[in-house]
Amino acid sequence: MWNKLPPEEEFRLERIQKAFEKRKGKAAILPFLTAGDPNFDDSLACFRALLQAGADLVEIGIPYSDPLADGKVIQDAALRSLQSGFSLPRIFEMTQLLRRESEAGLILFSYVNPVFQYGLERFFQDARKAGADGIIIPDLPFEESVDVRQAADAADIALIPLVTPTSGRDRIASISSEARGFVYCVSSLGVTGERVQMSERVEELVRTVRQSTPLPVAVGFGVSTPEQAQNIAAYADGVIVGSAFVRRIGQSLDQGQDAMLSTITEFFKELQTAVQ
Ligand SMILES: O=P(O)(O)OC[C@@H](O)[C@@H](O)c1c[nH]c2ccccc12
Numbered sequence: 001m002w003n004k005l006p007p008e009e010e011f012r013l014e015r016i017q018k019a020f021e022k023r024k025g026k027a028a029i030l031p032f033l034t035a036g037d038p039n040f041d042d043s044l045a046c047f048r049a050l051l052q053a054g055a056d057l058v059e060i061g062i063p064y065s066d067p068l069a070d071g072k073v074i075q076d077a078a079l080r081s082l083q084s085g086f087s088l089p090r091i092f093e094m095t096q097l098l099r100r101e102s103e104a105g106l107i108l109f110s111y112v113n114p115v116f117q118y119g120l121e122r123f124f125q126d127a128r129k130a131g132a133d134g135i136i137i138p139d140l141p142f143e144e145s146v147d148v149r150q151a152a153d154a155a156d157i158a159l160i161p162l163v164t165p166t167s168g169r170d171r172i173a174s175i176s177s178e179a180r181g182f183v184y185c186v187s188s189l190g191v192t193g194e195r196v197q198m199s200e201r202v203e204e205l206v207r208t209v210r211q212s213t214p215l216p217v218a219v220g221f222g223v224s225t226p227e228q229a230q231n232i233a234a235y236a237d238g239v240i241v242g243s244a245f246v247r248r249i250g251q252s253l254d255q256g257q258d259a260m261l262s263t264i265t266e267f268f269k270e271l272q273t274a275v276q
Pocket residue numbers: 032059061069070074109138191192193194220221222223240241242243244
């Protein structure tokens with residue numbers, strides 16, 4: 001069973017639970033955007049627009065120069081962000097600004113390298129001060145995650161694990177039983193990027209995870225249409241969508257911020273309507 005944190009430390013994890021519970025049994029749409037893409041101000045405006053459109057949780061992606069698990073769309077976004085001068089400390093500045101305006105679940109997303117380069121304890125303490133609720137680190141192997149989970153727990157930041165369709169049942173059980181916040185079920189192998197066809201195996205993966213934790217389960221990777229979101233919403237608590245939002249940002253770079261905000265807001269509302 002889930003190793004529940006002592007009550008006094010659960011308050012931050014509760015914001016994530018509350019965000020899922022707000023959906024009253026409907027799935028939450030969890031947008032991912034690369035922070036700082038295409039620049040700090042436009043990126044902040046994009047996150048604000050999604051929160052104002054009703055996103056209950058957002059993934060705030062820390063741009064990284066070697067995003068091995070990312071497809072071209074998010075790789076290009078990371079490049080735009082880094083070229084605009086975005087650096088890790090600014091993620092806390094952005095998170096703090098969003099926290100001041102919203103009680104939504106703010107989930108940081110980073111590869112493991114930038115976290116260690118910044119300093120493990122310092123990273124999580126600064127994340128806590130900024131008002132973050134959780135973090136996803138896709139290239140942190142479960143076997144090496146004890147120190148990171150301890151640093152995250154000490155700062156009341158939920159270390160949200162990922163499981164994949166090739167993870168064995170025992171591994172899924174151990175990962176899920178140590179999970180905080182929610183469990184991220186990666187729908188398919190390979191890198192992030194919109195897929196025409198979603199894998200059928202992910203529903204079975206969600207069922208397996210639910211045998212080991214009462215926490216919410218979200219599915220991500222490849223979601224590109226409201227119909228795909230609707231199909232996932234039939235069995236998962238959350239639908240994570242990244243590249244489909246990030247592509248829209250990349251395609252509206254020369255149309256001004258208003259066009260950028262309306263395209264992602266419109267898409268969010270289509271997704272949200274599909275999972276009602
Ligand atoms: O972009 P997609 O296919 O919609 O997948 C979600 C994904 O963007 C986000 O959760 C994420 C961005 N980079 C990652 C790297 C690994 C796992 C997950 C991610």
